[in-house]
Amino acid sequence: MTSGLQSPAPYARRARSVPVTVVTDKAALARFGGRDTAVVHLDAPLHAHAPGTECIACESRGNVRVLLFELQEKLSRGMVEPFVRVVVDATDAPDSAAVADAIVPGKLPAFGLRDHAVARNFHLEEVI
Numbered sequence: 001m002t003s004g005l006q007s008p009a010p011y012a013r014r015a016r017s018v019p020v021t022v023v024t025d026k027a028a029l030a031r032f033g034g035r036d037t038a039v040v041h042l043d044a045p046l047h048a049h050a051p052g053t054e055c056i057a058c059e060s061r062g063n064v065r066v067l068l069f070e071l072q073e074k075l076s077r078g079m080v081e082p083f084v085r086v087v088v089d090a091t092d093a094p095d096s097a098a099v100a101d102a103i104v105p106g107k108l109p110a111f112g113l114r115d116h117a118v119a120r121n122f123h124l125e126e127v128i
Contacts, residue, residue: 019125020068020086020103024096028128029089038083040067042093064088064102068122069114086122100127 023029032039042064067088074080090099101107105119 017121017123018084018086020088020122021125022064022088022090022096022100022103022127024090024093025128026091029087029091032087035081036084038071038080038086039089040064040071040086041089042067042099064090064099065115065118068103068118072117072121085125096127100124 021032023032068086071080071086075082088099088103090096093099098108103118103122103124110116110119
C-alpha cells in the first residue's frame with residue numbers, strides 16, 4: 001500500500017540546496033563570513049608528487065567535492081554550526097575553473113556516492 005506521495009529520485013537536487021560561492025580573489029574573500037556562512041579552504045598537497053599523480057591524502061585536501069561532503073557530514077553530526085551558504089577559498093588553487101566545474105552536476109564525472117550527495121546538497125551560485 002502506498003501513501004500516494006512519490007519520493008524524489010535518489011540523486012535529484014533537493015529543493016533547498018546550499019549555494020556555494022567560489023572565491024579566487026584574496027581581496028574579495030574578506031567580504032564573506034558570518035555565522036550563517038561556512039568557509040572551505042582548499043589546501044595545497046602535503047608533499048611533492050610526480051607530474052600528473054597525487055596520493056589520496058593530498059588529493060582530498062584540494063578536492064572541493066570531498067571537502068563539501070565532509071562539511072555536510074559534520075553538519076549532520078552537529079560538529080559545525082548550521083549554515084545557509086558556503087564560500088570556497090580557491091585563492092591558491094591552480095585551476096579555479098576546475099573547482100567550479102566540480103560543483104556543477106554533470107560537468108565532471110562523479111566518482112562515487114559522495115559526488116552525487118554533493119550534487120544534491122550544494123549548487124554553484126557564483127565565482128568571484
